[in-house]
Amino acid sequence: MRLTSFTDFGLRMLMRMAADPSRAISTAELAEALCLSRNHLAKIIQHLARAGLIETRRGGGGGAVLARPAAEIRLGQVIRLLEEGQPLVECFGADGGACSIDTRCRLKARLRSAEAAFLMDLDRSTLADIALPPLPKNLVVSQ
Amino acid sequence: MRLTSFTDFGLRMLMRMAADPSRAISTAELAEALCLSRNHLAKIIQHLARAGLIETRRGGGGGAVLARPAAEIRLGQVIRLLEEGQPLVECFGADGGACSIDTRCRLKARLRSAEAAFLMDLDRSTLADIALPPLPKNLVVSQ
DNA sequence: TTGAATAGGTATTTACAATACCCATTAGCA
């Protein structure tokens, strides 16, 4: 069972934004903080923005801000979003009709149930619960 | 969130064995039934056998049989086994110590909890619950 | 003792996540 690094990084970005919700953070700043390419990170930002989780502003002084209070953003929601289009097993995918077992398969329902349990458990927490405590300015983060 | 095809096929193989638990099924037969390469499938068999879930016998008339009654094999158990060594996120892996957030990370615990919820939900079912009903001999499975 | 089957290592292929690059667009500011 594996989440994509897309999701992994998305979560870390949100954790950082939640630590200082009033400030707009640029992709460049986030990329440096997470030791990640700015371009890749920008893709995740765009995805989150399109989903309405964050708001972005272009131009000087621009960047990304949480669209809602961190306490109103549930973790399950975030992961559902970032993992969307990633099927748990092949036959859950868009074209997953080639299964020879098909209708007689009693496994599918149980996998779906377990997936729901996974997400529901995460929904018990919000972004506010995992926000990064802001670092003291003089503390250097070792890479 | 994704399971490997290794796990996917492993489950399907077990479903089939559970449908006819007294019979030893050869890898060749299973491979044909699942439209899968015999070699690849053999790897999964070996893994399951080493874990004690099934027993294999070489020589003529050999094959694989469930080592325990299907009703005693829980699905969570199977998936834990087949997915072993597959970390949910990078920092859960063996060398996942390079995280800049590290000790201040309050996400890890929640992910672990959700993963446990996923497996516990699956543990509510056993192999017997998802055993394939045996196909009538005259019915051809379309590929 | 022969043939059918698993055991298991190694090599190869392939798919896709991850990354990099480029240019358009937008907004603030002097």
Place this chain on the structure above:
DNA sequence: TGCTAATGGGTATTGTAAATACCTATTCAA
């Protein structure tokens, strides 16, 4: 009204690990 800083978004490339294939040794039954 330019200039600069920032995102938007497409496309191309790379890298890695899963998936597959192949080969040979070993084991067992008849």
